[in-house]
Amino acid sequence: MQKIVKLAHFCLLYLAATRLLADVDPLERLSIEPEMLHLRSGVEREWAEFPESAQRHQLDVSFDSSGNATEYTLVARQQDVKQKWTVTLNGKNLGELVRDEKDMMVTFAIPIGILVDGINLLTIASLASTEATSDDIRIGELTVLKCSPQTTLCESAVRIDVMDANSKQPLPCRITVLNAHGALQVLGTVSGDQLAVRTGVAYTASGQANLKLPSGRYTIFAGRGFEYSLARTEIKVGAGETVNATLTIRREVSTEGYVACDTHIHTVTHSHHGDATLDERMVTLAGEGIELPIATDHNKHIDYESAASRIGVRRYLTPIIGNEVTTPRGHFNIFPLAVESRVVDHSQTDWRLLFDAIQQTQGVEVVILNHARDLHSGFRPFGPDHHNALVGENLDNWPMRFNAMEILNSGATQSDPLQLSHDWMGLLNRGLNITPVGSSDSHDVSRYCVGQARTYIRCDDGDTGKLDIESAVASFVEGRVMVSYGLLTELTVNDRYRSGDLAIEIDDDEVQVDVRVLGPHWARADQVQLFANGHLIRNAPISEADEVKLPLGVKWIGRWSIPKPHHDVHLVAIATGKGIEEQYWQMAKPYQPVKPEWEARSFGCSGVVWLDIDQDGRSTSARDYAQKLFVDANHDWERLVGDLSNYDEAVAAQTAHFVSQSGTSIFSETLQKAVRGGTLATQSGFQAYREAWRASEMARAIR
16 A cells, blocks of 8 residues: 555656746757857957867857747856957857856847747857957857746846945945856846946946846945945745845045046047046046046047036046046146146147147146057057157157056056066156056946056045035146055155155154055055166065054055165155955956966055255255266266266166267267276166167168
8 A cells, every 4th residue: 555655746847847847938048059169259268278289260059949929038158358249149249248258148139930840050250361360269158938038037126326425324335246157148138227237237227226137146246446345145036936136345445535536438438449437437437446537538628517417426536527638649637627728639649749748738638648558549658669658759759748657457458567667767767757647548348447557646635525626637747646445555764755755854864754555455465666767676575464453454564664765766666566456356367468478466556755965955866967967978888887886776877878879879889898896886888778779770670
C-alpha cells in the first residue's frame, strides 16, 4: 500500500510539472549566446588586458526560433565599447551598442515580423575601417524576450530616498543600479521630473527617485561626488512589486574655505554632441556637488541661471558664463563672460590674433589651455613638434598668453597621469604664472561624469547659491587652488603659506613642508611626492594602515624638513593612488592612449608655493636665473658651468636652452667637456635638455 501511495504522489507531481512546462513558451527567454566573447574591430590590440588575438572581428549568431507577431526584446551585455558597433537581425538594423567603456546591459526592440520561423541570424559588427584604431570589446549574454522593452523594463519598481546623515534631509545625488552580475542595469525610467537617467545611473535633484526595472536582484549605490560617503544596499524585487530603499550619505572630506569648481562643462543642447541636455546637466551638477560650474559649450556663451532655477538646484550652485573657444590650433576655456559679449572668432589659427581677441572680450579674466596633449584637427599643442615641455618653450614662437592649463581632464585622461603636471611645472620654470586646473570636459550624463576631476578654489564658501564670483575668479587667477581626481592634496610651508602664496620669510636653514592628503573612504592613496622646480625631492608611501589612525576623510599627514635652497623655487605636492574602477564612479581609460598598458590612478595636486629665497619680493623662475648666468658667462662654458654649481636641474636645463638658442650646438665637445666637470644637477639638466631637443627635432622633421 505504501508503494502505491508513493507512486500516485509521483504521478501527480509529474503531471503538475508537465502542465507547468507546457504553459512555458520557449521564446519567453531564449538564450542565444550565454558567454561573453572578445571582438576586435582593428588589427592591433587596444588594451593589454585583452588577449593578443581576438576570438572574432564580428559576432554572427544563428539561432532557431519562430516568427514574432508582437514586439520582442533583445538583451545583451557589453563591455569596453568605444567605437560604433551595429546590431542587425536578419539583415534589419536594430541599433548600435552604447558607446561607453563600462560594463552594462543594453536592450533593443525587435519589431514585428523580424524573426522568422526557423534559422535567424544576429550580427554585431564595427563600422570602423580596418585602418582605424582598434576597439577591443566584450559582448554576450544575448537573450531574446517575448515581450517589448517597455514591458520588461517596467516589470517592477524601487523607490529610493537618499538622506543627508547630518541634516536628515533629502540630498541631490547619483544613484547607481547594478544587476546580479555586476553590470549596469537598463532602467525603464526616463529623464525628467528632476531626474537624469542613463543605463544603471539616475541623478536626482531632490534626493528621491522612483525607478522602474525588471524583476530580479540588484545592488544600489548612492553618493554625491568626491566629498561624500558612499551608501550601498541590496534589494530583491518580483514582477509587479515595488520595494522601498532608504540610503544615507554624509560629508567625509572637509573642504571648508574652498569651492568645488568644474571649468569644462558641455551640454548636447548647445554643443550638439554628447547626451546631457541642459536640464539634465543641472541635475548632474547638483548630484556631484559642483558649486561653481563654468558653462563652456563650444564657441557659445551659455547662461545656466534660468535652467538651474527651473530645475530647483540654484541654491546648490552659482553658475558662471564661459566659452570653450574651439579653434584648429587648440581649445581654450575663457570666463567670466557677459552673455551678450562678442563671441571670439573660432576659425582663428594665429595665436597672437586669437589671444588679442580673447583679451578684448568683455569680462574675461581666465584663459585655460585645454587637454594640451590631445590631438584635435591634426594639432597637438604640447606635442614635441610644437613644444619643448622640459623648458616650457613654444617652438613656433607663438605667444602663450593663457594663465591656466588643465593638468587633469577626467574626460581625456593621459596614459601617464603626471604628464600634464610635468608640462605645467615646465611652464612655471619658463617664468609663466599658470594656474593648474582639474576639469571633467563632460558632455554626458554618465559616460564621463561631470566634476569627476575638479578644481578647488580658496574663497568664501558659506552660501553655495550666492558665491562671490569676482572673489572666486581672482583667487583662481592667483593660483589659490587644488586639483582633485579622487584625492585632494594640501600643501603648507612654514605653517603659514599655502597654494598661490609667495613665501617671503624663509629665515632658517630648513624649510618646513606640511602635506595632508584627503579623500572619501572609497578612494585610495598609495604615495605622496614633493617637487621643487619640477624635480622630485621627497616621496613617501601611504598605506591603509596610515588611514586607520587618522580622522575620517584624511589619508595621510606628514612633514618634511628640506634644506633651504640657494635660489627661488616652486613647491608642488602630488598624491596618487589606486583608481576608482567600480561602477559607482568609474574612472575612464585614456582618451587618446599612447600605449596599451593602463592602470587607473586617483590624483590630487596642490597649487604652487613659491619660496622667495633671494628676498626680492617676487618669484624668480629658473629661466630668469639661467638668462642672467648665460649673459654673464658670455660663451665662457667653464665659467658658466662653475656659476651653475649652486643651481638645480631646472636652471641648468633652461641654461642649455639659452646656449642652444645662441647658435652653439649643445652637442659640441667643448661644451660637453665643461658640463662633465659640473655638478650632478648641471649634468642632469643638460642631458635632459639634449634628449628633449632631439625628440623635438625628430618630430619636426617628419610632421
